[in-house]
Amino acid sequence: MQAKKEVRLMQGNEACAEGAIAAGVRFFAGYPITPSNEIANIMSQRLPQVGGKFIQMEDEIGSLAAAIGASLTGLKVMDATSGPGFSLKMENLGLACMAEVPLVLVNIQRVGPSIGMATSPAQGDVLQTRYGSHGDYALIALSPSSVQEMFDLTIKSVDLSERFRVPVILLADQVVGHMREKVELPPYEEVKTSYRPEPTMPPEEYHPYRGDERGVPPMAKFGTPYHWYANTSSHNEDSFQATSDYAISRKLIERLTNKIERNKREITEVRGELLDDAEIVVVAYGCTARPARGAVLKAREEGIKAGFLRPIVLWPVPEEEIRKAADTARAIIVPEMNMGQYVHPVREACYRGKAKVFSLPKVGGEPFSSGEILQKIREVEDGA
Amino acid sequence: MPKEASLSQLVNKYFYTHQFPTMWCPGCGNGTAAMAMVRAIDRLGLDFDKVIHVAGIGCACVAHWYTSFTALQTAHGRALAGATGIKLANPELTVVVTLGDGDCAAIGGNHLIHACRRNIDLTALVYNNFNYGMTGGQVGPTTPLEAITSTSPYGNLDPPFDLCKLAEAAGATYVARGVVYYVRELISLIERGIKHKGFSFIDILTPCPTVFGRRNKLGTPGQMFKAQQQSTVSVKKAQEMSPEALKGKWLRGVIVEKEAPEFTEEYEKLIAQVQKRSD
Numbered sequence: 226m227q228a229k230k231e232v233r234l235m236q237g238n239e240a241c242a243e244g245a246i247a248a249g250v251r252f253f254a255g256y257p258i259t260p261s262n263e264i265a266n267i268m269s270q271r272l273p274q275v276g277g278k279f280i281q282m283e284d285e286i287g288s289l290a291a292a293i294g295a296s297l298t299g300l301k302v303m304d305a306t307s308g309p310g311f312s313l314k315m316e317n318l319g320l321a322c323m324a325e326v327p328l329v330l331v332n333i334q335r336v337g338p339s340i341g342m343a344t345s346p347a348q349g350d351v352l353q354t355r356y357g358s359h360g361d362y363a364l365i366a367l368s369p370s371s372v373q374e375m376f377d378l379t380i381k382s383v384d385l386s387e388r389f390r391v392p393v394i395l396l397a398d399q400v401v402g403h404m405r406e407k408v409e410l411p412p413y414e415e416v417k418t419s420y421r422p423e424p425t426m427p428p429e430e431y432h433p434y435r436g437d438e439r440g441v442p443p444m445a446k447f448g449t450p451y452h453w454y455a456n457t458s459s460h461n462e463d464s465f466q467a468t469s470d471y472a473i474s475r476k477l478i479e480r481l482t483n484k485i486e487r488n489k490r491e492i493t494e495v496r497g498e499l500l501d502d503a504e505i506v507v508v509a510y511g512c513t514a515r516p517a518r519g520a521v522l523k524a525r526e527e528g529i530k531a532g533f534l535r536p537i538v539l540w541p542v543p544e545e546e547i548r549k550a551a552d553t554a555r556a557i558i559v560p561e562m563n564m565g566q567y568v569h570p571v572r573e574a575c576y577r578g579k580a581k582v583f584s585l586p587k588v589g590g591e592p593f594s595s596g597e598i599l600q601k602i603r604e605v606e607d608g609a
Numbered sequence: 610m611p612k613e614a615s616l617s618q619l620v621n622k623y624f625y626t627h628q629f630p631t632m633w634c635p636g637c638g639n640g641t642a643a644m645a646m647v648r649a650i651d652r653l654g655l656d657f658d659k660v661i662h663v664a665g666i667g668c669a670c671v672a673h674w675y676t677s678f679t680a681l682q683t684a685h686g687r688a689l690a691g692a693t694g695i696k697l698a699n700p701e702l703t704v705v706v707t708l709g710d711g712d713c714a715a716i717g718g719n720h721l722i723h724a725c726r727r728n729i730d731l732t733a734l735v736y737n738n739f740n741y742g743m744t745g746g747q748v749g750p751t752t753p754l755e756a757i758t759s760t761s762p763y764g765n766l767d768p769p770f771d772l773c774k775l776a777e778a779a780g781a782t783y784v785a786r787g788v789v790y791y792v793r794e795l796i797s798l799i800e801r802g803i804k805h806k807g808f809s810f811i812d813i814l815t816p817c818p819t820v821f822g823r824r825n826k827l828g829t830p831g832q833m834f835k836a837q838q839q840s841t842v843s844v845k846k847a848q849e850m851s852p853e854a855l856k857g858k859w860l861r862g863v864i865v866e867k868e869a870p871e872f873t874e875e876y877e878k879l880i881a882q883v884q885k886r887s888d
Contacts, residue, residue, distance in 0.1 A: 252698050273883040278697050278876060283723035287690035290683055290720075294663075294694025297681060298702070302694075316684050324681075447679050447695060448702045450658050454673065454680040465628065466674055 227413045237375040237402040238263035238305075241331060241395065242271060244379030245303050247416040250329070251277035252302040254291035256284055256310060259343040260399045261333040264305040285313035289330065293317060296326045297455055299446035301383055301418075305331035307399075308341055311350055312357070318392055319358030322481060324455040325390040325434070325442065327421055329382045332394055333402040334511075336590045345590030346399035348511055348562040352569070354394050355540045361478050363485035365492055366394040366540040368510040372406035378537070384418040385492060389484055390441050396539060398562070400512035400592055424451055434477070435462040440484030485541055494537040495546045499525065503532025505605055506554045506580070508547065508571055510536050512592055513560050519595030524602045531602055539567065544574040551578025556605045560585035560598050614651055616644075622657075623647045624675050631675055633668065636830025638789035638815030642736050643672040645792055645813075646705065649799035660703045663692040665717060667709030668743045668817075669736030678705075686717030689724040692731050700730070700873040703803060710737040711749040714770050718750070725779035725808055729872040732802045732809040735772060738817035746820030757824045772812045777865050782807035784865035788814040790837035791861065801863065807871045814841070814859060 227247065235243070242264050245253070253272060255265035269279040278295070282288035285306055292302040306314055311332045321328055336342035337349050350357075354366045365385050369378045379395055386393040424431045424443040433453035436442050442462075445451030454464040459474040467473035485492070499521060500506065509517030514535045524531035534550055536543050551557060557580045559568040565584040572582045585601050587593055620626060624647075633639045650660055662678040664670035666685035673680035683691040692706045713721050713735045724731060740758050741747040748761040751772065755764040776784045783805040787795035795813065802809035816822060816833035827833050844862035847855055 252694070254694060273876075273880045274887050276880055276884070278880075280693070280697055282690060282693070283719050286687060287693075287720050287723070290687040290690035291694030291697070293683075294681065294691040294696075295698035296694075298695055298699040300698050302698075317687070320684050447661050447681075448659050448699055452658070452677055452679045455682065457682045457684065465625075 227410050229412050231410045233408055233410060234405055235372055235408045236263060236405050237369075237372045237397065238333065239267055240372045240375040240408050241305070241379045241397070241402070242267035243410065244376040245329070245383070246271050246275060247376075247411075247413040248301065248380040248383035248418045250301045250303045250383060251275070252292065252295040252300040253277070253279050254282050254288040254295070254302070254304055256282055256288045256306070258285070258307050258310040260335055260402055261305040261307045261331060264331060268303070285310040286316060289314050289317035289321075292328050293321055293324070293326045296328050297447045301327070301387065303329045303331065305333070307333045308335045308337055308343065309339065311353065315353075315358040318364070319360060319362060320457050321392040322358070322362035322364055323457050325444070325481070326392070326455065327386040327390050328392050329379065329386055330392055330394050331379070332396050334396065334398040342590045344399065346512055346562060346592055347588070347590065348398055348513065348566070349588070350396065351539065351561070351563065351566040354396055361482060363482040364392050364394065364540065365389070365485060365538065366396045367537060368396050368539045369401050370511055370514040370535065371401065372404060373408050375401060376408055376410065380416055380418060387419045387421045388441070389488065390421055390444055391485060396511070398512045428452070432462045433464045434460060436480050436484060439488055440480045489541045492538055492541060493543045493546070495543045496535040496537060497546070498533040500532040500534065500550060502530055503550070503554050504530040505556045505558065505602055506532045506534055506550045507558045507560065507598065507602065508534045508536070508567075509560050510539055510567065513562055516593040516595040517560055517598050520598035520602060523595060523599050529602060529606050542570040542574060547571055547574040548578060551575030551580040554580045556581050556583060558583045558585055558598070558601055558605060560587065560593055560601070562587055562592065564588055619644070619647055619651060623651070623677055625677050628675050632671055634819040636816070636818040636833070637668070638738070638834070639669060639672065639736050641789040641792055642734065642795070642813045642815055643676065645795045646672070646707070646734060646799055647676065648796045649803060650705070652796070652800055653803060655703055659701060660705065661695055662705055662707065663688050663695065664707040665709065665712040667712045667741065668738065669707050669709035670712060672707045686712055686715070687720065688712065689717060689720040689731065689733065693724060693727070693729055696729055696731055697873050697876065700877065704731050705803065706731055706733045708733055708735045710735060710739065710751040710772070711741045714750040714772055714775065722775070722779040725776050725781040725810065727872045728780060728782055728807045728869050730807055732799070733811065734799065735810070735812050736815050737772060737812050738815050738821060740817060740821045742817045742820055746817070746824065758821070773810070773860070773864050776810035781810045781865065782867050782869045783809035783863070785810070785863045786812040786814065786859060786861050788837040788841055788861060789816070790834045794861070798863065805866065807869055
């Protein structure tokens with residue numbers, strides 16, 4: 226274990242794996258896929274060193290299923306994937322939302338659709354992350370922009386997943402996963418993450434799916450006197466079936482969604498810069514946030530009143546923060562490495578504001594340059 | 610030998626009776642199979658809190674709606690993968706997995722062969738009723754040739770799996786077949802399977818009179834249960850029979866029982882070695 230503060234040159238995926246170890250993740254199930262492989266490789270080496278378990282399962286579906294099983298016994302768990310693997314995770318992602326199983330799923334986004342380009346970055350899974358599994362549910366997704374954040378946000382993902390009994394997606398991309406940067410590692414014993422709320426009442430009074438005031442039910446470890454049923458069918462507070470009870474089913478879906486949406490204040494994290502007098506705000510995340518910030522700084526040098534807003538938590542959407550920007554700015558630009566995905570919730574968040582929302586899509590695998598984003602800022606400045 | 614628990618004692622201890630009646634059709638063998646599992650667990654005197662029941666989706670996989678073991682219902686086909694995570698994370702737990710034939714050998718076939726290969730200490734109970742009962746009786750990977758189902762209305766063209774041969778070939782270290790007609794034998798097969806260190810696979814033949822029997826004119830539920838006398842032969846008796854006489858008969862009893870390193874034990878050893886090295 227990392228005993229004292231240290232500065233190291235690390236790769237993003239390596240920082241993610243170390244963040245998981247620091248956060249107390251003690252079970253990893255995975256399946257090989259580029260460009261996320263280094264995470265599994267490192268976890269297979271690191272976990273036994275700290276008394277944890279690693280398993281490479283027979284497929285992507287099985288690895289998330291195994292992680293869910295391990296989480297139910299009380300361990301903090303993680304799985305990592307990319308592209309086609311992420312599509313295969315959708316079944317068990319929805320299942321983990323329904324059964325309320327804490328876990329962290331890392332997605333190192335690559336170019337799609339289908340097999341696409343395994344070693345080139347994209348941000349094409351942003352909507353799939355939120356809506357990819359069938360039915361209605363809510364989850365949390367974080368978007369790291371640096372290797373340091375691959376470490377820090379992995380820890381935050383573990384913390385949030387445990388606090389809300391919900392899967393958290395660390396939605397990274399091939400740039401952030403594969404680049405190398407300086408990382409400050411704290412002593413690991415100073416890294417504090419939450420642990421899921423546990424039942425304190427006697428077993429006979431335990432209601433495994435009765436939420437607390439935030440909507441989060443206490444979670445008993447499998448193998449204790451608290452017998453319960455991690456139920457993936459519609460269920461009541463005692464986890465019995467609600468095969469045709471619409472009222473119970475509705476209450477459940479509302480709680481699963483509200484425990485995230487109504488606790489947004491506890492979850493949301495954004496970075497804003499130069500927003501006070503900004504007339505043109507660039508909203509960007511992940512690897513695109515880096516050239517976007519550069520473009521904003523250059524625009525300022527040219528005398529354009531540009532500002533920068535970076536949602537670190539993508540889902541739930543930081544609507545308040547986006548709305549605030551839209552009330553004061555006259556234009557919002559959303560550059561992203563897809564055909565325009567996060568621009569939709571951004572547009573929705575500021576539909577009442579005066580700002581006009583511009584999508585700046587880029588696909589094919591080549592990251593944005595700050596020049597491309599600056600060009601768009603100039604066009605908007607001139608055109609408006 | 611201590612006296613066995615009565616049926617009502619078993620029911621009151623291990624079942625949520627307020628969830629009765631079960632959703633199984635009259636004449637279905639699944640209740641008999643579930644009761645055999647509970648009887649086997651009770652006989653073994655296992656810590657009730659440490660037995661975890663995992664199930665996929667299908668007619669078989671509602672047994673855990675009624676039993677009061679701590680349970681996980683996975684997605685269709687994923688029960689063995691979920692159970693693998695539970696067992697590896699906490700090897701102290703006894704993990705019993707209830708599967709259907711389609712659940713286990715079609716959509717979950719990949720997880721099945723790899724659980725066998727890995728020799729992880731799980732007990733898989735497959736309620737094999739030769740079709741997808743819950744969805745209305747579709748053809749499945751164990752449906753006999755020519756059988757009529759809701760998706761093979763002209764007769765089944767797909768040759769079926771012999772699940773025990775599949776499990777054996779994939780490396781399971783305990784493979785057995787039981788039938789609900791011979792329930793005492795079934796209980797002891799399950800008991801032996803749970804006791805076995807390593808992956809235990811038990812194929813349980815169980816009649817589905819409502820959607821399979823009716824379409825194939827297999828008679829009343831009673832006749833379907835009784836037919837298991839004729840359609841099966843014990844492993845011991847089979848040794849004295851000619852290949853011609855064995856044709857079309859299912860082997861019943863313990864088919865494979867051997868020792869091999871068990872996955873979670875090996876992993877604990879690996880942790881000890883790695884930690885010693887890094888000291």
